[in-house]
Amino acid sequence: MKKLLSKGLIIGIATITGLSSCSKKNDPDPEPTNPESSKYVLITMSENTLTKPGYATAFDEIPSGNVSNINATSLQGMGMGGWRPYGNWLLKMFNSTGNELGIERLIVSDNKVVVDKFLKATDNTTNGSGNFVINENTGFYWDGSSPLKIQKFNPETLSRTGEIDLTNVVNERGSDEAGILYRSIGQKFLAIKGGKLYANITYATTNGTQKGFWDDFYPDVYIAVIDVASGNYEKTIKIEDTGSIAYINDNNMYSFDTNGDLYIVTQGRSSLGGKSKVVRIKASETDIDKTWELKMDDIMTGGKFVNIFATNGKIITIIPTVALTGGANGNINFSEIWEYYTIDIATKARTKINGVPYVTNPGAAFGTIKVDDKLLLRVNAPSAGLNGYYQLNSDLTAATSLFNVTEGGSVSGFYKINL
Amino acid sequence: MKHFITYRIRLIPTLLALLSLGLLNSAEAQTGLQLKGKVLDQQGLAISGVSVGLPALSKKTATNTYGEFSLHIPRYGKYLIRLSFIGYQTFEKEVNVSAGENSFDFILIEHVSTLENVTVTGKTETQKIKDQSIKTTVIELKEAYNKPATVTELMNRTAGIRIRQTGGLGSAADVSLNGFQGKAIKYFRDGIPLDYLGEGFGLSSLPANMLQRIEVYKGVLPVSLGADALGGAVNLISRRPSNKYMEAGYELASFNTHRLNLNGYYTNPANQWFAGVDAFYNHSDNDYKALVRATDPETRNQYDANVPLFHNAFTGYFVQAYAGLKNRKWADEIRFELSAFSNNKEQQHPALMTDPYGAIVSKQSSVVPSVSYKKTLFNNRLTVNQFVTYNTIKINRIDTLHGQYDWFGNFTPNPLKVGESRQASNSDINSRNFISRTNLAFSITDNHTLELNTVYLSASRDGNDPLGPRFSGTDIDVLSAESSYRKFVTAMGISSDLFDKKINHLLTGKFFNYSASGIEAYEARPVFSDEVKDIGGNSWGIADAIKYEINSRSLIRFSAEYANRLPDHNELFGDAVFVVPNFSLKPERSLNLNLGYRYNKPVSYSVEVNTFYRRTKNLILLVPIQQPYAHFENQENVKGYGMELDGVVYLFRNLLLNANATWQDLRLFNVSSSGGDAEKNDARLRNTPYLFANAGLNYNINKLKFYGYYSFVREYYLETIPKRLEPTGFLGLGGKADINSLLIIPDQHLLSIGTNYPALNNKLSIGLEAKNILNNNLYDNYRIQKAGRSFHLKLNYNIQ
Known part of the structure; x- marks a missing residue:
């Protein structure tokens, strides 16, 4: 509670003065502090197959040069396509033993990466099961077995503790629409800001394998706002004229700017984009800021946003250089067609980040991460022999290679934890 | 409790067995x-x-x-x-x-x-095949008729062969030969591609009594097996008796397992017509205990639990009646067969043992008519063999449950969720098959035979699924659109016996042509019914095999093959659910070399050593392209070598010891290391055992036989690990892999013992067997657990 109050105070000061660079980030994802000893953990995905096998290895310091992610201390498991660390916890939405949906925590013990705990989603088949967000001592996740509820869990013990029934909230609209075949809340987007839980409401035109994805019934994306402390529903807000908010897996596709503003990605009307955009909820607000949005269609026809990191009034993201294509030989995932850009939030001016090659789509991994106050870019460019992290310079205009991973597969996460 | 024979005897199969035995017994009573x-x-x-x-x-x-x-x-x-x-x-x-x-x-x-000047050595058919220039492992099944052993167990006791099953009786079986597996291995029945029999004649449910023997070809295939196999083939040879007989068998075993077989053959005294029946019935609850990760329903945290599988039963039957004429002017033999089969399989879990299913069922059934014709012409110089069949396999998959089960069999209803798996289904699919196989063998001279074999295979598929995907903007079922696949395989070879038959040489060339047509069903985007794709291609292969008989006891042989495997229908078109089409697939290609030596001292001992080398490119693997979709893609290159040792020795006149061991060093190569995959170069082929061994002991006291079999599989890896972290020591036998991997399948030891006794003037055989008596946890493909200790009783009654 004390931590929350102090954060609120800092946010307030930052908002008033506009000196965001002096403030502490309002991301409810605190960084590890005061390490007695720390480890840097790297995960890679070794095989591009459905079970996403790979490795996790702990390093004493940030690696440099060419590095292997496999040694006698490594953990080899499945579900290594990305992760969603929080505070001092290495969390991911797929477990390492069988790529099952839920929430798994990895720890470093005796210098080895091992599995600590796993909360298994009841529905292990619907995409989005295990989508979670944590606020201090309370966590929320979505489980496809109860699509109209949001589950609560204890992030320390990774145990489910209850649920919030939001059936009535979902049914506020479209309850008589025959074209809506599937409904859910929190399947793709769960965020906590200022004591409020934001959960997307899905109104889907399909009820099959891909239900909830690329099948929006309405042209607008709806988000329910729930009070975290009381669990009470407050209102529903919407992002107009877009589709497919965020996505599944560990890349949650939203980011808090240093000043506490929340930036949210919508991927658009189809898996290949169209009306994809970035919108925001300002730090002190609980509704979408209708005065600001960043449209991919204004930047690149046939593209979409897939990754976001906000810091100091800038957004770091990747933009495709050609129109996206799907299918057997599509370019969307594994072709090196994506370029890193820094976008000024105020002016929307784009600056290409120099020194970085075209990269592949990070997919379930975060494109930009912060470790030891260093901003790192995930760079996977096999044709250039590059697979690792680049460090951004202070004005976010250029980056240089920090380390390159030669063994273990494509990089999918790097994080520091204190022991 | 389930480790003991259960007394939940199903009434019908038991009565049938007793009735069969009783009838046969009364018919045979003599003094x-x-x-x-x-x-x-x-x-x-x-x-x-x-x-x-x-x-x-x-x-x-x-x-x-x-x-x-x-x-x-x-x-x-x-x-x-x-x-x-x-x-x-x-x-x-x-x-x-x-x-x-x-x-x-x-x-x-x-x-x-x-x-x-021509030395003719009279040999049994089995011996002739074993002595071919092509390395062939022949599993003679006569001895197994009286034992409660499954075909897969018998094959697993053989050098160089591993069969991985995804569970108990009736579960899918995948043969691995020299590291080749999956679709690289082709299956035949009497030389005919088995595709038309679906799962009706599956290895895991087939009683040994249905077959005379199993021929396993590693590498080069004989001309008569026309197929685009990459690394081997399994040819199941039916019983072809020369005299009338009737045989009935019944096996009762743990896990409420009942197996029946009935085989009979009659030919008239003039040997001009014949008729017969081959049939089997299988049922097993397969409710053995498995160690799973159960989940607390409230906290959703997991814990280990040893639970009986509760939705794992298999029931199936296969009946084949046949009749024909032989020794006619116009035909040496013409044979008409009518087969019918039906399988009903409960699905307990998905590909990995992660989630318990309690209601998913899959079914297959078909009625299969076929005709075969054989005639020898021109002074026995030309032999003509023709086979033709057409049938429709009906395939149903039912996954419509509203709710879900836990590992203890408790059901929680959930009206909002349809189906337990990722794809709810109530599909009804018709898979039509037409196969024509023509084989011509012409003796140019006494020592040279030219053989031509052509196989034409046509398959088409359509169906419906009320819960399946629809064409965009319509209510038209994607499955209702027909997809088709045609393949034409022609093989020609010349076999030559040289130097008093000391040398046998076989040169074979093959040509493959295929075409396919279907909808590019891709649910990640709107699919339209007019998106029909037509594709096709050609390919070829060549093989050479030579054998040299050093003397009457020993021989050496060598074979080389450049083989191709065409992408098949499912790989090209996907399954309209999760697997999406890829029309740019290339054939898999492989260079296979085999070298072997055999020494045989009759009624004393025999030993055989075989080595192989393979270099395979463009292995087709299923890879994801966008969650949850995947498609088949040419991915990996594999090369390596291996060795098989096989020996039999009579320790005493009544005590026979046989043992074999297989070691294979198959490794990935030419993996691009630019994407962080450097460790894969020289890493072992994943999910493939690299060291396994078997030993068997057979002891006879007059008519009473005792036997024991031990099988060992060295730990292996579901995914690749770097070579430097592999277990060290001779053949990798030292210790464990130096990595904390959750994807290792540990060392496995299987010990089974049995006894067999003939009664009623050798007409009735009584077999008892205890399998996995150490009750070890055994795993198979993708860590699917197999049964623990089980007990089996088999009665087999035979009259001539």
Whole structure:
């Protein structure tokens, strides 16, 4: 509670003065502090197959040069396509033993990466099961077995503790629409800001394998706002004229700017984009800021946003250089067609980040991460022999290679934890 | 509790078995003095069809499938007995038959004769195949008729072969030969591609009694097997008796397992027409205990639990009736077959044992007519073999449950969720198959034979699924659009015997052509019914094999093959659910070399060493392209070598020890390391055992037989690990992999013992077997757990 109050105070000061660079980030994802000893953990995905096998290895310091992610201390498991660390916890939405949906925590013990705990989603088949967000001592996740509820869990013990029934909230609209075949809340987007839980409401035109994805019934994306402390529903807000908010897996596709503003990605009307955009909820607000949005269609026809990191009034993201294509030989995932850009939030001016090659789509991994106050870019460019992290310079205009991973597969996460 | 034979005997199969046995017994009741015996070859194997005569009494009979015979005699005393069989020296001996001694065993010696500088060695069919220039492992099944052993167990006890099953009786089985597996291995029945029989003739449910033997080809295939196999083939050879017989078997085993087989054959005395039936029925609850990760329903945290599987049953039958004419002017044999099968399989879990399913069921059934024709022409120089069949396999998959089960079988209803798996389904699919196989063999000279084999295979598929995907903007089921696939495989080869048949040489060329048509069903985007794709392609392969008989006891052989495997229908078009099409697939290609040596000292010992090398490119693997979709893609290159050792030794006259070991070093190569995959270069092929061994001991006390089998599989890896972290020591036998991997399948030890006793004048055989007596946790493909200790009783009744 004390931590929350102090954060609120800092946010307030930052908002008033506009000196965001002096403030502490309002991301409810605190960084590890005061390490007695720390480890840097790297995960890679070794095989591009459905079970996403790979490795996790702990390093004493940030690696440099060419590095292997496999040694006698490594953990080899499945579900290594990305992760969603929080505070001092290495969390991911797929477990390492069988790529099952839920929430798994990895720890470093005796210098080895091992599995600590796993909360298994009841529905292990619907995409989005295990989508979670944590606020201090309370966590929320979505489980496809109860699509109209949001589950609560204890992030320390990774145990489910209850649920919030939001059936009535979902049914506020479209309850008589025959074209809506599937409904859910929190399947793709769960965020906590200022004591409020934001959960997307899905109104889907399909009820099959891909239900909830690329099948929006309405042209607008709806988000329910729930009070975290009381669990009470407050209102529903919407992002107009877009589709497919965020996505599944560990890349949650939203980011808090240093000043506490929340930036949210919508991927658009189809898996290949169209009306994809970035919108925001300002730090002190609980509704979408209708005065600001960043449209991919204004930047690149046939593209979409897939990754976001906000810091100091800038957004770091990747933009495709050609129109996206799907299918057997599509370019969307594994072709090196994506370029890193820094976008000024105020002016929307784009600056290409120099020194970085075209990269592949990070997919379930975060494109930009912060470790030891260093901003790192995930760079996977096999044709250039590059697979690792680049460090951004202070004005976010250029980056240089920090380390390159030669063994273990494509990089999918790097994080520091204190022991 | 389930480790013991359960007494939940299903009434119908039990009654059927008893009825069958009773009928047969009453039909066979006879009295009087008898001279009985058994005829074996030099390897101790029974020889069927041996002519057994008592010239003094002008009496004759033939040995049955167990090499046994009996002749009525008017009184005790001395009789001259004469045994003759093609390929063996005629044997005559005077025996003194008395009340205390009226049963005699005989061993026939292979016959060698010289005819105009050509040495002809008479051999059994099995021996002939074993002695081919192409390396062939022959699993003779006669001995297994009386044992409660499955075909997959028998194959797993053989050098170089591993069969991985995804569970118990009736579960999917995948054969691995020299590291090749999946679609790289082709299956045949009597030389005909097995596709048309679906799961009706699956290895895991097939009783040994249905087959004469199994031929396993590693690498080069004979011309008569026309297929685009990459690394091997399994040819299941049906029983083709020469004499009338009837056999019925019943097995009762743990996990409420009931297995029945009924085989019969009749030919008229003039040997001009014949009829027969081959049938089997299987049921098992497969409710063995498995160690799973159960989940607390409230906290959703997991814990280990050893629970009985509760939705894992399999029920299936296969019936084949046949009749035909033979020894006619216009046909040596024409045979009409009508088969029917039906399988019903409960699905307990998905590909990994992660989630319990309690209601998903899959079914397959079909009625299969077929005709085969054989004729020899031009002074026996030209042999024509023709087979043709057309059938429709009905495939149903039902996954419509509203709710879900836990590992304890508790059900929680959930009206918002349809289906337990990722894809709810109530599909009804028709898979139509037409196969024509023509084989022509022409003896150019006595030493040179030219063989031509063509297989035309046409398959089409359509169906419906009320819960499946629809064409965009319509209510038209994507499955209702027909997709089709046609393949034409032509093989030509010339076989030559040289230098008094010391050398046999076979050169084969193959040509493949395929075409396919279907909808590019891709649910990640709108799919329209007019998006029909037509594709096709050609490919070829060449093989050469040579064998040299060093002397009558030893031989050496070498073969080389450049093989291709065409992408198949599912790989090209996907399954309209999760697997999306990829029309740019290239054939898999492989260079296979085999070198082997065999030494055989009859009735003493034999030893065989085989080595192989393979270099395979463009292996087709299923890879994801966008969650949850995947498609098949040419991915990996594999090369490596391996060695198989196989030996049999008679420790004593009644004690036979056999053992084999397989070690294979198959590794990835040319993996681009630019994407962080440097560790894959030289890493072992994943999910493939690299060291496994078997040992068996057979001991006979008069008619009573005891046997024990031990099987070992070294730990192996579901995913690749770097070579430097592999276990060290000779053949990688030292310790464990130096990595904390959750994807390692540990060392496995399987020990089974059994006994067998013939009763009722050898007509009834009683077999008892305890499998996995150590009750070890055994795993198979993708860590699917197999049954623990189980007990089996098999009764087999045979009359001639």
